[in-house]
Amino acid sequence: MPETYLSPLWISLRTVLATTVxxxxxxxxxARWMARYRGKCKTLIDGIFxxxxxxxxxxxxxxxxxxxxxxxxxxxxxxxxxxxxxxxWPATVIAAVVMSFPLMYMTSRGAFEQVEPNIEDAARxxxxxxxxxxxxxxxxxxxxxxxxxxxxxLARSLGEFGATLMLAGNIPGKTATIPVAIYFAxxxxxxxxxxxxxxxxxxxxxxxxxxxxxxxxxxxxSKSIVNKPQxxx
Amino acid sequence: xxxxxxxxxxxxxxxxxxxxxxxxxxxxxxxxxxSTTSAVVTTxxxxxxxxxxxxxxxxxxxxxxxxTAVKTTTPPMPTTTTTAAxxxxxxxxxxxxxxxxxxxxxxxxxxxxxxxxxxxxxxGSGTLQKQIEQGSPADIFISAGASQMDTLAGENLIITSxxxxxxxxxxxxxxxxxxxxxxxxxxxLTRDDVKQIAIGDPASVPAGKYAQQAFDALGITDxxxxxxxxxxxxxxxxxxxxxxxxxxxxxxxxxAKASTKVKIVATAAPEINAKIVYPVAVVAATKVSDxxxxxxxxxxxxxxxxxxxxxxxxxxSQ
Amino acid sequence: MLEVKIKRSLPGxxxxxxxxxxQEILAILGPSGSGKTMTLHCIAGxxxxxxxxxxLNEKVLYDSATKIHLSPQMRKVGFVFQNYAxxxxxxxxxxxxxxxxxxxxxxxxxxxxxxxxxxxxxELGQRYPRQLSGGQQQRxxxxxxxxxxxxxxxxxxxxSALDTQVKERLELELLSLQNFYKGNILLVTHNLAEGYKMxxxxxxYDSGRIIQCDSKQKVxxxxxxxxxxxxxxxxxxxxxxxxxxxxxxxxxFIPEMEQTVRVELKGxxxxxxxxxxxVGIRPEYVHLSENPVENTFKCIVYRMVDGISSADCFFxxxxxxxxxxxxxxxxxxxxxxxxxxxxxxxxHLHPEHWTxxxx
Numbered sequence: 001m002p003e004t005y006l007s008p009l010w011i012s013l014r015t016v017l018a019t020t021v022x023x024x025x026x027x028x029x030x031a032r033w034m035a036r037y038r039g040k041c042k043t044l045i046d047g048i049f050x051x052x053x054x055x056x057x058x059x060x061x062x063x064x065x066x067x068x069x070x071x072x073x074x075x076x077x078x079x080x081x082x083x084x085x086x087x088x089w090p091a092t093v094i095a096a097v098v099m100s101f102p103l104m105y106m107t108s109r110g111a112f113e114q115v116e117p118n119i120e121d122a123a124r125x126x127x128x129x130x131x132x133x134x135x136x137x138x139x140x141x142x143x144x145x146x147x148x149x150x151x152x153x154l155a156r157s158l159g160e161f162g163a164t165l166m167l168a169g170n171i172p173g174k175t176a177t178i179p180v181a182i183y184f185a186x187x188x189x190x191x192x193x194x195x196x197x198x199x200x201x202x203x204x205x206x207x208x209x210x211x212x213x214x215x216x217x218x219x220x221x222s223k224s225i226v227n228k229p230q231x232x233x
Numbered sequence: 234x235x236x237x238x239x240x241x242x243x244x245x246x247x248x249x250x251x252x253x254x255x256x257x258x259x260x261x262x263x264x265x266x267x268s269t270t271s272a273v274v275t276t277x278x279x280x281x282x283x284x285x286x287x288x289x290x291x292x293x294x295x296x297x298x299x300x301t302a303v304k305t306t307t308p309p310m311p312t313t314t315t316t317a318a319x320x321x322x323x324x325x326x327x328x329x330x331x332x333x334x335x336x337x338x339x340x341x342x343x344x345x346x347x348x349x350x351x352x353x354x355x356x357g358s359g360t361l362q363k364q365i366e367q368g369s370p371a372d373i374f375i376s377a378g379a380s381q382m383d384t385l386a387g388e389n390l391i392i393t394s395x396x397x398x399x400x401x402x403x404x405x406x407x408x409x410x411x412x413x414x415x416x417x418x419x420x421x422l423t424r425d426d427v428k429q430i431a432i433g434d435p436a437s438v439p440a441g442k443y444a445q446q447a448f449d450a451l452g453i454t455d456x457x458x459x460x461x462x463x464x465x466x467x468x469x470x471x472x473x474x475x476x477x478x479x480x481x482x483x484x485x486x487x488x489a490k491a492s493t494k495v496k497i498v499a500t501a502a503p504e505i506n507a508k509i510v511y512p513v514a515v516v517a518a519t520k521v522s523d524x525x526x527x528x529x530x531x532x533x534x535x536x537x538x539x540x541x542x543x544x545x546x547x548x549x550s551q
Numbered sequence: 552m553l554e555v556k557i558k559r560s561l562p563g564x565x566x567x568x569x570x571x572x573x574q575e576i577l578a579i580l581g582p583s584g585s586g587k588t589m590t591l592h593c594i595a596g597x598x599x600x601x602x603x604x605x606x607l608n609e610k611v612l613y614d615s616a617t618k619i620h621l622s623p624q625m626r627k628v629g630f631v632f633q634n635y636a637x638x639x640x641x642x643x644x645x646x647x648x649x650x651x652x653x654x655x656x657x658x659x660x661x662x663x664x665x666x667x668x669x670x671x672x673x674e675l676g677q678r679y680p681r682q683l684s685g686g687q688q689q690r691x692x693x694x695x696x697x698x699x700x701x702x703x704x705x706x707x708x709x710x711s712a713l714d715t716q717v718k719e720r721l722e723l724e725l726l727s728l729q730n731f732y733k734g735n736i737l738l739v740t741h742n743l744a745e746g747y748k749m750x751x752x753x754x755x756y757d758s759g760r761i762i763q764c765d766s767k768q769k770v771x772x773x774x775x776x777x778x779x780x781x782x783x784x785x786x787x788x789x790x791x792x793x794x795x796x797x798x799x800x801x802x803x804f805i806p807e808m809e810q811t812v813r814v815e816l817k818g819x820x821x822x823x824x825x826x827x828x829x830v831g832i833r834p835e836y837v838h839l840s841e842n843p844v845e846n847t848f849k850c851i852v853y854r855m856v857d858g859i860s861s862a863d864c865f866f867x868x869x870x871x872x873x874x875x876x877x878x879x880x881x882x883x884x885x886x887x888x889x890x891x892x893x894x895x896x897x898x899h900l901h902p903e904h905w906t907x908x909x910x
Contacts, residue, residue, distance in 0.1 A: 065476070065478075069476055069477070069478055070476065070477035070478055071476075071477065084478070086478040087429055087462050087473075087478055087479065116634075116636065118632045118633075118634065118636035119636045119637075119638060119639075121595075121597050121623070121630070121632070121636070122630065122632060122636040122637075122638075122695075123638075123649070124596075124597065124622070124623040124624055125595050125596075125597070125623045125624075125626075125628055125629070125630040125696075126649050126650030126695070126696075126698075126699065127624050127650050127653075127699060128624065128649070129624055136649075137638060140640045141639065141640060169462045169463070169464075169473070170434065170462070170463040170464070170465075171461060171462050171463065172461070172463070173459070174459075183465075184434050184436065184437070184463070184465070186363070187357065187359055187360055187363070187434065187436065187437040187465060188359060188434065188436030188437040189359070189363065189436075189437070190436065195256065198255070199252070199256070202248075202251075202252050202255075206245075206248040206252075209244065209248070210244060210245065213244060
């Protein structure tokens with residue numbers, strides 16, 4: 001009996017962990033690039049990155065299904081290696097990454113843009129190459145915002161349902177994440193199962209919100225000191 | 234630091250309160266009684282019956298002559314015509330597998346009963362049953378399985394005297410029309426090159442339950458469980474197979490016939506098929522029981538029968 | 552030695568400058584938006600000009616002809632930003648050590664200690680920038696820029712965010728910095744007095760161009776044109792016609808006042824009689840006079856603004872056809888007390904104090 005709860009929990013944990021790792025690096029890379037990008041297509045690229053946030057998850061799921069499906073470009077490419085992504089566990093990760101990426105990207109980018117360009121320029125004049133500028137100056141200063149972004153996207157990927165159901169389907173023991181399991185439990189009238197799973201999700205989500213509140217409180221460290229000195233002279 | 238601590242405290246207590254409230258409300262929903270549902274139903278029904286009778290009264294006199302003239306060429310229908318009838322809206326909750334057949338039937342019904350507006354709601358039978366339990370404004374319920382109807386009967390949510398078995402269907406094994414696997418029977422599903430099989434979720438979709446029973450009867454369930462991809466209704470299962478993302482699926486004969494992208498490779502044993510009965514009943518909370526009964530009678534008419542059979546159903550003889 | 556000759560165009564703005572600095576402090580003076588900061592950014596490599604070249608001590612930093620554009624990391628330029636741009640998440644010591652982090656540990660420690668000492672912030676090594684006062688942050692920013700021994704020091708309005716007392720102290724400290732740092736220093740400011748105090752040479756900017764680049768004395772005594780004159784505080788300007796030239800003395804007829812004044816020239820001019828010139832005099836050099844003698848205008852007091860130690864007074868002289876010509880004077884309190892609004896009086900403008908601008 002407990003395995004009906006443990007199975008979705010275990011699948012969700014694995015999915016969320018994989019998703020958060022991928023989204024973390026992808027999101028930061030995209031945010032760093034776009035924060036400094038001055039080209040003509042800036043609005044267009046930005047729009048593409050944020051699109052999954054604005055579209056209904058079923059629309060995104062449908063698009064993913066067409067892309068990865070048997071007749072889709074990616075599906076046909078993967079078929080050459082005798083693999084398929086649709087209705088498999090990696091599909092839960094793909095769907096969750098696509099849906100949570102915009103949050104990670106947007107929030108991180110905001111954090112990077114808040115770092116004063118003068119501070120980064122100062123690092124450059126002191127001999128730091130672009131990597132060193134990023135890791136020793138930009139990232140530490142943007143860290144509270146990036147941490148908040150990570151937590152936000154983690155929570156989002158935990159609750160991802162529409163696109164997951166379309167791309168990964170409901171395969172108990174393989175792709176049935178907690179939200180999918182909740183949906184089908186309610187369909188089947190098994191309210192007890194649904195409630196237990198709902199409680200688990202609520203606990204994790206509220207912990208995430210509390211963590212975010214904590215990181216926001218530490219935001220002051222990232223602001224540079226402009227005309228705000230205490231007069232100790 | 235102190236400020237952050239108290240902020241978190243408030244946040245935590247608010248969230249606990251929220252959790253408690255949602256748990257209570259969810260508990261309350263799971264033990265619905267007829268009284269609560271009818272209370273909900275009355276409020277939703279209030280919006281429905283607002284058609285002005287004046288307009289129909291004016292038109293009813295003129296076409297009655299012409300409609301009777303037209304009617305002489307077709308076999309007499311047991312349904313009543315629009316003589317001085319008020320405008321009525323009927324909500325029909327029907328199993329997803331009835332989509333094509335009912336759509337055609339409804340068009341015919343509305344043509345002959347212009348004062349009636351039919352609003353169908355197609356979904357998995359389990360979903361429809363839940364909706365009726367929660368007070369959705371359905372007047373007629375056609376289920377793809379007896380258990381959903383039994384549950385509603387046990388909760389006094391249907392008019393028992395109106396419950397009749399309407400249709401039979403059969404369960405078939407389908408594959409994508411370009412499949413090269415050469416499956417010919419249910420037991421072929423145990424082959425290694427069959428990686429994924431789509432069935433309805435047995436917990437809520439009758440077709441899924443029948444599929445499981447079919448597998449149980451053949452003793453192959455254990456080998457197949459890991460291959461299941463579960464759909465929320467039989468149409469979802471059909472579309473999984475059509476897309477080619479699964480190698481095979483179990484749907485009703487009527488669903489397979491409605492699609493051009495799948496081919497039928499096997500039929501379930503007659504013992505299984507005999508159980509696939511579609512009961513119909515009038516929902517107890519209906520406000521337009523006369524119109525609902527009239528519609529139900531239409532479903533048993535010979536016009537309706539030919540349409541049902543066209544789509545692959547077998548009509549239960551009365 | 553720094554040589555800069557660059558052009559850069561932006562929508563609505565064009566930078567076109569040419570100057571050099573050799574073992575001295577150059578003040579870049581001009582109003583906001585005139586291209587001063589852009590110049591510093593181009594020298595530091597943070598911005599790329601459209602064309603031209605920048606050479607520092609025989610090393611080519613930028614050359615559009617040979618497509619050279621060294622990154623800021625390679626230029627050995629020390630930059631102190633207007634708001635200091637200290638790293639908020641590092642201590643003072645870590646800030647100063649940032650540019651020399653690749654050296655040996657002991658060497659880093661020595662250098663940091665030396666700079667902390669030199670900039671009078673010895674005890675602040677472990678503090679974070681947010682715990683420092685404005686003046687302390689300034690010093691740390693300087694120390695950080697000096698740590699890698701840059702070949703040139705660029706200061707972008709270093710004193711603008713400080714209050715007067717702190718500013719005056721730091722100005723002195725910066726001057727004594729020359730004993731310690733031997734490279735060129737470029738100082739951007741919009742404050743003439745500050746630039747004059749700190750630098751030996753002044754480059755006056757206006758809308759992306761340098762309108763005069765000379766020793767500070769020459770800029771003050773012989774401004775190149777109206778704009779420089781106004782920027783350097785010569786607020787009383789008159790159009791005039793040369794009547795007579797006698798060696799260093801020139802008689803200039805000012806049509807508006809219908810008077811001739813005697814002007815003692817400083818520097819060499821090639822003047823001809825009847826040439827149109829502009830003459831100007833600073834408010835500080837306009838004095839009250841008892842009676843009309845040479846170089847005196849009859850004026851009426853328009854307004855007086857009381858200062859702490861002096862009064863800023865505005866007069867007007869009645870000119871031709873009812874026109875008014877304004878004269879501003881900064882008078883000592885004792886003098887200002889002797890006059891009141893609307894009163895008629897005489898203003899004396901000594902021949903030595905005039906500035907002549909050839910048109």
